[in-house]
Amino acid sequence: MxxxxxxxxxxxxxxxxxxxxxxxxxxxxxxxxxxxxxxxxxxxxxxxxxxxxxxxxxxxxxxxxxxxxxxxxxGDHELLVGISRRAGHPVVPAIREAIEGVDLAAVPSPINPTELAARVDRAWRLWHTSATPRADAGAMLPELIRDGRRALRTLDGPERRTAAAALSGAYALSEQVLAWVADAPLLWLAADRCMSAAEIADDPVTLASAAWVLGNVWRSTGREEDAYRLASDAVELLEPQLDGDADAQALWGACQLHSAISAARMGREGDALRGIDQAIGMARALPAGSAHPWTLFGVANTEISAVSVQVDLRKSGGALDAASAVDPNAIPSVDRRARLWLELSRAYAQQHDWLGTLGALRTGTAVSEESMRCHPLARSLAAELVPHGGRLNERESRALAGRLGVTA
CATH class of the missing domain: 1.10.260.40 (lambda repressor-like DNA-binding domains)
Incomplete structure (x- = not known):
């Protein structure tokens, strides 16, 4: 260095x-x-x-x-401009205030932990079903976080643990909403508080869910090995819970996908493919219609992750083959449906098939323009299309880049 x-x-x-x-x-x-x-x-x-x-x-x-x-x-030591607080989406400031703020006022009325958990579940459903997930789910988070923190101050026993699990879910959703649109310190704080609340809940499924969240942040900040080990630890934690517990089974599978993607980022093909195989086996064994509310783990999400793994391993042909098995209409999350098309566009770009890249990126943008605007890979591909797509694609490539807020 x-x-x-x-x-x-x-x-x-x-x-x-x-x-x-x-x-x-x-x-x-x-x-x-x-x-x-x-x-x-x-x-x-x-x-x-x-x-x-x-x-x-x-x-x-x-x-x-x-x-x-x-x-x-x-290198100009006279120019000191702090830039650590990033807000790449209108919902970020209010979520930041809720996460970073300190509320010492008396709680005006008791908070029902069961109702709090139901509200968090509704926010997660909105995240998965809205075409503008950050705007819609993000608007719910500040009040959920504040109420969850107040509940922890006033409740005890089983009710406090229920509230802690709900608060962990609110912080987990914050990490999803803030990813790519907020600064790394805020993401770290959301993930850390997600884990802290999970420790209070003292439940293996909630702890594994928090590990899934923290691993996302570790992987996105270059700590793939740490993310891989954490996902492996979460899988081990869940092993005794698998008999008859659908949530534990789904989280076990989601953590296998997590480890597979982390391994692929490190170029460890065997570990990556092993994780996909483990996950698809669990996905096919789950009861029809069951899904963990955060990860929506199931066959469709496992198939998308198989595409991501192939792209990260730079096996574009394998990625396109894996994508051919995916039914986009079976993907229960709008954001994940858009991500499928982003992964396809990455695979086409690896082959320098710019017409295919443009088509996949346009489809993903039609599914959720917000999701694509917020993802750096989508924006980077849109920028790459303009100079590399040829005159046949140039006009539409520039139009797509404009939609995604990219100056090419």
Whole structure:
């Protein structure tokens, strides 16, 4: 790792590249987060742009890289601009206030933990069924989090554990809503509080669910090995609960998928495929119509994860073959349905099939434009399409990039 003195002599582009590689972020992800193409970011890092990025763009790059202040990029110690609080969606500030805030006021009325749990379940259903999941489910979260925290202050015994499980579910949904649109510290805080509430609930299924959430954050911040071990620990925790407990069975399968995706990101093909095989076996054994309310684990979600694993292993042909077995209409989550088409677009892009990439990305955007606008991979692919798709695709590629908020 370069020393501060070595970094001091480096240009801005070199600093960006060093921070990006040190933190395990790919050009595709960072470029997608700032709404530009991977080639553009490469030119920034190599100092090839005729007009270097301005302050606003440097702020966006800094947010994507998770730096504490802009001097880490500029080297200008007179310019101190804190940029750690990111809000890439209108729901983020209110959720942040609920998570970070401290409420010491007396609780005005008793909170029924069973009703709280039902409200959290409704929010999860909205997340899965809405075409604008962040806007709709995210609007419910601030009050749910506040009520859950108040319940923990006033309840005890079994009622407190029920409230803790519900609060863990609210924090878990916050992680889903905040992913890619909030800064890493807020995601970490949501995941940590999800686990803390699960520990109070003292229930294996809730603890495994929280591990699933925390593993998502670890994997998205470059800690794939930690995420893999955590998912494996959750699988082991659930083993004694599998006999006749559909929620435990579904979480066991979801954690197998979690470990499979983490293994694929690390290039461990055998572990990744083993996790998919374990999950599909459990999915087919579950009672018809059963699904864990958070993960919606089942055959359809397992098939989508099989596509993701093949793409992450850079086996685009295998990804397209796996996708051919998926019935999009059987996917119970709108966001996950859009993700299927995003994975397909990634597979086509690996083959430089830009017409296929455009078609899959357009379909995913039609399923949930919000989901695609918020995902850095979708934005990066949209940006890549414009210069690489050829004149046949250029007009529609630019239109799609505009819909996703990308300047190509």
């Amino acid at each position: 370069p020393t501060p003195d070595e970094l001091a002599a480096r240009a801005i582009g070199e600093r960006i590249q060093n921070i990006r590689t040190r933190t395990g972020r790919t050009r595709a992800v960072v470029a997608g987060l700032v709404g530009r193409s991977e080639d553009w970011l490469r030119d920034v890092e190599k100092g090839r742009l005729q007009h270097p990025p301005g302050l606003e763009m440097l702020l966006r790059i800094g947010q994507a890289l998770g730096v504490r202040d802009l001097t880490e990029i500029t």
